Amino acid sequence: MAHEIKLPEIAENVESAAVIEVMVSPGDTVEKDQPLIEIETEKAATEVPADVAGTVEEVFVNEGDEIKVGDRMVSIKEGDGGGGGEEKEEQQKEDKKEGKKKKEKAEPEAKGGKKEEQAEAGKGKDKPEEEEAESEEEEEPEKGKKQKAAADRREQDIEPVPASPSVRRFAREIGVDIHSVTGNGPGGRISREDVKKAVREGAAGGGGRTGISLPDFSQFGSTERKPMGRVKEITAENTTASWQNIPQVTHFDEADVTELEAFRKKYGGAVKEAGGKLTVTAIIVKIMAEALKTFPAFNASLDIAKKEIIYKDYINIGVAVDTPRGLLVPVIRNADRKSLTALAVELTELAEKARNKKISPDEMKGGNFTVSNLGGIGGTGFTPVIFPPQSAILAVSRAKTAPVFKDGEFVPRMILPLGVTYDHRIIDGAEGAAFLRWTCAALENPLAMYLEGGK
Ligand code: CAO
Numbered sequence: 001m002a003h004e005i006k007l008p009e010i011a012e013n014v015e016s017a018a019v020i021e022v023m024v025s026p027g028d029t030v031e032k033d034q035p036l037i038e039i040e041t042e043k044a045a046t047e048v049p050a051d052v053a054g055t056v057e058e059v060f061v062n063e064g065d066e067i068k069v070g071d072r073m074v075s076i077k078e079g080d081g082g083g084g085g086e087e088k089e090e091q092q093k094e095d096k097k098e099g100k101k102k103k104e105k106a107e108p109e110a111k112g113g114k115k116e117e118q119a120e121a122g123k124g125k126d127k128p129e130e131e132e133a134e135s136e137e138e139e140e141p142e143k144g145k146k147q148k149a150a151a152d153r154r155e156q157d158i159e160p161v162p163a164s165p166s167v168r169r170f171a172r173e174i175g176v177d178i179h180s181v182t183g184n185g186p187g188g189r190i191s192r193e194d195v196k197k198a199v200r201e202g203a204a205g206g207g208g209r210t211g212i213s214l215p216d217f218s219q220f221g222s223t224e225r226k227p228m229g230r231v232k233e234i235t236a237e238n239t240t241a242s243w244q245n246i247p248q249v250t251h252f253d254e255a256d257v258t259e260l261e262a263f264r265k266k267y268g269g270a271v272k273e274a275g276g277k278l279t280v281t282a283i284i285v286k287i288m289a290e291a292l293k294t295f296p297a298f299n300a301s302l303d304i305a306k307k308e309i310i311y312k313d314y315i316n317i318g319v320a321v322d323t324p325r326g327l328l329v330p331v332i333r334n335a336d337r338k339s340l341t342a343l344a345v346e347l348t349e350l351a352e353k354a355r356n357k358k359i360s361p362d363e364m365k366g367g368n369f370t371v372s373n374l375g376g377i378g379g380t381g382f383t384p385v386i387f388p389p390q391s392a393i394l395a396v397s398r399a400k401t402a403p404v405f406k407d408g409e410f411v412p413r414m415i416l417p418l419g420v421t422y423d424h425r426i427i428d429g430a431e432g433a434a435f436l437r438w439t440c441a442a443l444e445n446p447l448a449m450y451l452e453g454g455k
Helices: 085-105 114-119 127-138 145-155 165-173 190-202 229-245 258-273 280-294 338-354 429-444 448-449
Strands: 001-005 016-022 035-041 044-049 053-057 065-067 071-076 248-256 298-304 308-311 317-319 321-323 324-328 367-371 392-396 402-404 411-421
Touching: 001 053, 001 411, 085 298, 145 165, 248 429, 258 280, 258 338, 258 411, 258 429, 280 317, 280 338, 280 367, 280 392, 280 429, 280 448, 317 338, 321 338, 411 429, 429 448
Parallel strands: 317 367, 367 392
Antiparallel strands: 001 071, 016 035, 016 065, 035 044, 053 071, 248 411, 298 308, 321 324, 392 411, 402 411
């Protein structure tokens, strides 16, 4: 009888997921725990594995579909998944180890169990993916989306690397350049284990693992363990990947926003009527939309494998939102084409949704640049970490009234401290300084940015 794999409950209040990749086709033989479908929730891409071995009978979903918890994804005719020998034994050993870890972790959110753990660095399964890869690499691209996706990924490599698509994807997700990994398989083939080894040898681990061993804290006092939760887990993965792979520099400057504050107060009421709040953040997003056109390197991503910089013609800006679950970054798309009022309304709605767990994964995708405003809380400056694969992030700290020496005397002015962290592989120090100076000048005199026509 056919066994159906449905979208399991992934985490509390997550009711749907986007299908990112379908890794199997009808007729494929699969093993237990072999990844079948890659889905994305929040900002996490995770794989749903087969919970039985057998032959794929039907695939009910397509890439790009938005599916709900309980929806059918794949049906499998139970049987022998094939394979065996040494690798299978190793797999079973790994499963055993994982089972033990799972118990220790006892994360209540992870009701879906395996798929979350599969997405984590260091907890994957090598063998089935190796097999899948072998066939994928040999088949014609027109045989299906799976092959096309694999071909697209191959094209991104300057030199062919002997690694399966899922191993490449795994490396990409944890921020490891697959070209820098030494393969220990036949003919130098790179396995998921090799990627993990490369991360371990590169000091800290990917995916938030740090290689830092913990002491027995109970010797110092009582402790309580709590699951870190999915959002913080994803933040750990992103920030670790960023920290390990991007040489980043933070540059600081200050803007006199006295006039801008007066403007904000004057027009706040009108924006409120439209359903938004004319905040410092909304104004900064508007100004950044112009800044990114003037400084395209800040709206770009680096493809290190191809030694190319990808400049984007669209302006999508992420805004860091502090929520009870942790940091979320909704994205305002085509920010340059929206009025200040429209931006303020959208930002109010997105921040609300993020805080009320109503934000969809789609609303957090596709950002080119991020604005992080901690000014509502306080601080004179901070060094935010770039959200890969973006090239920069703006840090906004707390504005305060300060004495400024002007025309021979000290006058009280509202001063806003700003910082920009940039990827030094794409952006040089002089460009970083120019970008922030331009931003300060635009905040001080917003109309000046429209003097340069055609933007
Ligand atoms: N300087 C001085 N005051 C500021 C300020 C700044 N830079 N930024 C905000 N404020 C004030 C606002 O004026 C507002 O005051 P009033 O209530 O008197 O109007 C108050 O702080 C709260 O602001 P807000 O939260 O309503 O609106 P916002 O647009 O300024 O902030 C958002 C929106 C989503 C950016 C913010 O709520 C938030 O979540 N910030 C945290 C971002 C974060 O965690 N970043 C770190 C990520 S790691 O890089």
